[in-house]
Amino acid sequence: MTVTTGGGVAPPVGVLALQGNVAEHLDALRACGADPRTVRRPAELDEVAGLVLPGGESTTLSKLLVAFDLLEPLRARLAAGMPAFGSCAGMILLAREAIDARPDQHQLGALDIVVRRNAFGRQVQSFESDLAVTGIRGGPVRAVFIRAPWVESTGRGVEVLARVPGSVAGPASGKVVAVRQGPVMATAFHPEQTGDARLHDLFLHRVREYTA
């Protein structure tokens, strides 16, 4: 089944619905004209052409991926080139390595990045900033960070889409907080919290590009 958006037929997309900000991501995708589904089972994963991995808590999400028999199917789809968009805990899961994660936390390894969990400091529960994001037109993106990671290092194939501005004082200054590697993108912040769906639109664009 396909959904139709302004420009034509769009492949179906899903939101991983095990835990976290699922409803907000569904709303943002709908605001872009998509008709997203929730994904909790391998059969539902099979039916989508792209997947959003919401923020939440990465240790819990990692356990739930195992409990719902989704870990290996999801790894296989990502390895086969399925477009994905991870936010916050979603970014942590997509990364090759997560510093300060529990040793038994599973990594999907779809992004050749090393992230640091809770990087902004445990006492700093949230932080907001306006960011210039590569590929996003029409002005900066208001980025809401909630117990967020940042990206410590990126591999060769990884494009940096956004950094914390240099004008921000402290250790977060200049840190990488949005990346893309081929069909997979991730933000350390929560684009689903602000009513600005431009990043979801970019994800849908990528899904159309990679499934054309």
Ligand SMILES: NC(=O)CC[C@H](N)C(=O)O
């Ligand atoms: N808002 C979030 O997704 C927080 C992520 C959380 N700190 C984790 O490590 O998984």
